[in-house]
């Protein structure tokens with residue numbers, strides 16, 4: 151078999167300048183590279199954990215020969231190697247040579263910064279807001295501004311002047327970053343490059359294949375190689391000094407893993423599809439899942455993180471897992487030996503112990519369509535995340551219920567919970583007990599009491615064992631009240647207040 155030469159460096163365009171990054175420099179966090187190697191010190195680092203947004207920059211890449219829209223990402227946790235053939239814009243590149251951008255002008259006019267440490271990140275997130283609104287020809291509303299700025303913290307100015315700046319952006323004055331940086335010439339330059347990359351650092355090796363076949367061959371030859379998807383879990387672990395990425399396999403150039411498909415029988419989400427893309431994709435089919443993803447992390451994290459990364463990281467409080475388990479999703483794996491499908495409900499064997507072999511790569515996730523209910527039958531969904539804050543917080547307990555109703559009776563119940571043991575679980579014993587029961591408060595109260603006795607939570611920084619048991623019982627009541635409101639909207643106010651009284 152003939153071996154084609156692999157490129158031994160990353161090629162990335164930053165603020166209009168194309169650079170080659172070689173050796174160990176490709177392994178460092180992007181923010182560190184920008185500041186220490188390129189002296190672009192406008193990008194700040196505060197938390198180095200993806201939490202504060204000070205390090206936000208904008209990224210675009212080629213997808214099916216087209217430039218993607220610029221998206222805000224956290225450069226402190228994203229290694230440089232994720233940006234081969236990508237275009238990055240830092241705060242230095244948001245302004246033109248002649249003048250500040252419209253976003254920067256408005257931040258100046260409305261006194262949006264005091265110490266200025268958060269300001270470059272705010273400017274980059276707001277630039278994505280301006281870019282998207284200008285492209286879609288929609289207004290910049292306060293709601294949108296709040297959503298785009300969820301991942302940017304300011305410790306001294308206060309948010310009112312910043313939101314004022316955002317809502318006063320005059321879109322006709324916004325000069326599109328895409329028109330400035332995402333040129334046809336650059337596309338041709340990038341497309342002329344050899345695809346596969348292999349970089350040897352000092353005691354490290356990095357592979358970026360462009361086909362699934364070569365990714366599988368690498369994984370078969372070096373089963374210990376660490377797959378990196380969006381690096382929003384791994385980047386934090388590395389920054390905390392708990393892991394060195396010495397053998398890395400990056401899959402973001404493998405087109406087969408970027409598939410998003412919907413058919414009458416299932417939705418399929420490829421392993422490299424980001425959470426932001428999933429949020430848009432499932433909007434109409436799974437509104438409850440969309441609602442859950444809305445309060446998952448920040449836009450910067452979701453623009454970089456993958457759904458499969460959340461599943462394969464296997465945290466007992468991974469927010470998407472209970473919902474996907476209750477929807478009976480299945481992970482599709484591939485290796486050089488073949489393919490197989492593993493139901494999510496059987497994937498977790500203990501704390502970070504998975505039904506997965508070292509030579510396997512997750513290709514994607516299939517979410518089966520719910521079977522068509524018969525006469526008088528319908529499906530109900532409820533997914534909850536219990537955390538101290540609504541936005542950008544780690545869950546203490548997660549809960550998912552997918553229920554098939556037959557008139558006023560439960561025909562089928564699928565229940566999954568996280569944060570209550572070493573891994574997310576389906577409550578199968580309880581599911582069977584609920585079958586045929588009347589949909590009423592008493593049923594859910596009893597189910598909650600039984601669930602609290604079946605789980606094995608621990609006490610940690612986020613919640614005590616007692617709290618987790620109590621909240622589990624209460625989540626069943628909350629589930630009943632919220633579903634009752636959905637089935638009978640006229641009873642809204644009284645039921646809703648009850649629901650909020652029992653759970654955060």
Ligand SMILES: Cc1cc2nc3c(=O)[nH]c(=O)nc-3n(C[C@H](O)[C@H](O)[C@H](O)COP(=O)(O)OP(=O)(O)OC[C@H]3O[C@@H](n4cnc5c(N)ncnc54)[C@H](O)[C@@H]3O)c2cc1C
Pocket residue numbers: 199200201227376377378379380381382383384385386401421445446447448451454455456457458459460461462463467468469470510511512513542543544
């Ligand atoms: C500030 C911040 C906020 C966060 N908020 C939330 C939140 O609200 N809820 C939540 O659940 N999580 C949250 N997370 C965690 C994280 O963002 C998610 O778990 C995310 O989905 C991980 O995806 P990733 O692509 O970045 O994974 P990575 O970090 O790249 O990888 C995670 C794991 O999956 C493995 N992996 C990835 N792809 C494959 C594949 N194709 N085949 C085999 N193995 C693979 C990797 O080897 C690694 O072990 C947050 C993280 C940060 C930093």
Ligand code: FES
Pocket residue numbers: 194195196197198199200201202203204205206224225226227
């Ligand atoms: S420095 Fe805080 S998110 Fe990157």
Ligand code: FES
Pocket residue numbers: 262263264265266267268269303304305306307
């Ligand atoms: S201006 Fe100081 S942190 Fe925002």
